[in-house]
Amino acid sequence: MMNQVMLAENVYLVGKNDDRKVPFHRLVLEKGTTYNAYLLKTEKPTVIDTVDMEFGREFVEHLSKMVELKDIQYIVINHTEPDHSGGLALLSRRAPEATIVCTEPAVNELKEMYNLHSRNFLVVKDGDTLDIGGKTLKFKETPYLHTQETMITYCVEDKILFPCDIFSTHVANHEVFADQAGFDITDDFIGYYQAIIHPHxxxxxxxxxxxxDLDVQMIAPSHGFILREDIEKYVDIYESMSVDCPAGKKAVIVYTTWRNSTKKIAENLKKVLEESNIEVSLFNADKSDKAEIIESIKHADAVFVGSSTKYADMIGRLEDVLREMTKMNLEGKIGAAFGxxxxxxxxxxxxxxxxxxxNMDVQSTSQVIKTTGMTDVEFPVRVRFAPxxxxxxxxEHSAAYVADLLLSAV
Structure with missing residues (x-):
């Protein structure tokens, strides 16, 4: 079933209600979900986000009953993930004059995903505005919530925030507004935050x-309920759940270096961890006492181990430390390699x-991608020549990722 609900004058919800048990991010959404898109029927008709590619054709046909598709001037893509941009390929063919509005990192992704190399793109930056004929859209960049290219869109006149995945819920709601749901949506709202947003x-x-600096009176996300009451409550949930846990976390960084490039990596890891109030002990294995290093590892919550490569092997006395670590009980600690x-x-x-x-929780790129979808975090941390x-x-992103694991409230 396609939704068609007026949120404000000339602003319509036009998304898809998917009430199946939906496989999503290696979860099963027992309550289903929605794919919310929005049509602003202004002098320059504008679509904000689309739907999952599975429903692209249905979405475009539904939209064609509400507006002449060839008259659409702008298609705003807040986030390129296919459950939001999936209808773009078909829509762009039916709306050949439409300009695609997105952040700079999104341009190539959309071109490659939907063969849009010849289309006109408008790249917007943080704070940019766009006059769509009777309404003004303001854009704010929100990178890594939950991918690099993400932004949010705000309609100035109607005070509506279109934040894509942010502030969403996974519920196939037949009542569009949270205040009409017939139950308290807070648990679903928090559940979505923990599954999708909390890793970031x-x-x-x-x-x-x-x-x-935005007067938000309504939040129209891309999944689930539209929020028009208790806005501050839902914003506060995000803010409070993202606050760091109590201090006292410790990390150890052990390395050997040939021409100081690995040393520079170690120092940058230390800097980022300390910015998160994590106590860091930094050791050059060739210049520090092995017993002192081992004792520090015993009391650490995370251990980074790194080396330069010379003749296809580690250098210095680092292997002595690693051999000792394999004999230790390191359960509950986070481990990461670098060099x-x-x-x-x-x-x-x-x-x-x-x-x-x-028996540490050793970080790997595979693990990060499978649990968060992040592609800018890499383990082991590999740097060719100097960082x-x-x-x-x-x-820095990899260090920040470990810091978040240590400080995570979940």
Whole structure:
């Protein structure tokens, strides 16, 4: 069933209600979900987000009964994941003059996903506005909630926030508004936050800051209920659940280095962890007492181990520490490997092999992608030559990811 509900003058909900048990992010949504899209019938007709690709044709046909598709001027894509952008390919064919509005990181993703290489894109940045003829849209970038390209859209005149996945619920609701649901949606709202948003909790502050200068009277997300009462309550849930847990967490970073590139990685890991109020002990295994290192590892919550690669192997006395770690009970600790290299970086993989012989929770790229969908976090942390530019950002994102694991309230 396609929804068609007027939220404000010339603003319509036009999404899909999917009341099946829906497989989603390796979960089964027992209450189903909705794919909410929005039509603003202004002088320059605008669509905000679409629906899951499974329902793309139905969505476009439904939309065609409400507006001449060839007259659509803008299609705003807040987030490129196919449950929101999935109708874009068909819609763009039927609306050939429409400009696609998104953040810069979204452009190539949308071009590649839907073969839109010849389409006109409008790249918006934080705080940009767009006049759509009688209404004004304001855009705020909210990266990593829950992917890099994500933004939120605010209709100035109607005071409606269109935040895509943010503030959503997974419920196939036949009553569109939360205040008409007939039950308290708070548990569903929190459940969605924990499943989708909480792994990216450090970026919630960006969202809260973005909302400070917006007078939000209605939140129209891309899943579940539309919120028009108790707005502050739902924003407060996000803010309070993203706050760091009590201090006292400790991390140990042990490394050996050849030309100081691995040392620089270690120092950047330390910097990011300390910014999250995590106590960090940093050891060069060639210059520190092994007994002191082992004692610190015993009391740590997370252990990073890294080496430069020379002649396809680790360097220095790091292997002595790793051998000792395989004999220890390290249950409950987080482990991560890192290092720099010039060719293939075998030492980093050898460290990873040692760590997986322990009973630590050893981080891997595969694990991160499967649990969060994040592609900017990499384990082991591999840097070719010196950490700079995009490679340095990956180091920092990986450290931040471990910090979030340590401080997570869930």
């Amino acid at each position: 909790r450090r970026y919630v502050k960006t969202l809260i800051d973005a909302l400070e 720099s290299y010039g060719w293939s970086g075998e030492a980093i993989e050898v460290i990873q092999d040692y760590l997986t012989q322990t 700079k530019g995009e490679q340095l950002r990956k180091v």
